[in-house]
Amino acid sequence: MLNFPESALKLVQIQSVFTDMRMQQWRTDTLFTWQWWLLVALLIIPWILWFCIIDKKRLTEIVLLGMFMLATASWMDDLGTDLILWHYPFKLLPVYPQLLPINYAVLPVTYMLIYQYFRSWNSYLKALTIMALLFSFIAEPALDYLGMYKMLCWQYYYSFPIYVLLGIFFRWLVEKILAINKRYSCNN
Incomplete structure (x- = not known):
């Protein structure tokens, strides 16, 4: 070598x-515990819901925001597990340390639906704040209670601003990309 x-x-x-x-x-x-089956459901059900209610006319911009969220959530989860900030005793797949269904389904689908249904910045920020409160102070503690998420050097309230700031940044980024695309589409 x-x-x-x-x-x-x-x-x-x-x-x-x-x-x-x-x-x-x-x-x-x-494998095949009730926690594993819950993870399977959390991976599949959000995408079925998404497919049924997504605004097909705005599909590209909505999916763009969702994919930004998916990539960032995965990266941040890898970072948090590598830094031993949290641990997942139950995983959908053994090779990923992440809580795969949350990063690849629940979070991106939730952000996409908020983006789709709350078009003004004011309503979007309110919906984002409610979502961040629910995820930080209800969903994360519920996963902890169920033994599926163990915080080691993390607190629930650390997650709240991250959920909000990511939503703000990704909406801003998508709007900038759409504006650039519109400008160049009009010139051609």
Whole structure:
């Protein structure tokens, strides 16, 4: 191998042991439990709901916002688990440390529906604030109570401003992208 540092090799070996332990824990303690089935439902049901009620005329902009949210939630969840801020005892898949259904379904679908139904900034901010309150102080504690989410160095109230700020930023970003697209579409 080309100049592979000893410390990197040691990390790969530890990662291998960790992955084996995670796979074993998932097979014996998670797969087909009621928590696992809840995760399956949380991954599928939001997308079915979304498909039934999404405004097809605004599909591109709504999906753009949702994909920004999905990517950011996944990245932030990876960061939080890597920094050991929280832990998920039950996972849909053993290879992802994230709470996959929340990052890939619940959060993006919720943000997309808020974006779709609350067109003015005023109503959007109110809906976003209510959603952030519900997610931070009801959904997260419920997942904690059910044993599916364990905060290690995190507090529920840390999540609240993050939910709100992400929603504000992604709406602003989508509007900027739409404005640029409109400007260049009109010029051609």
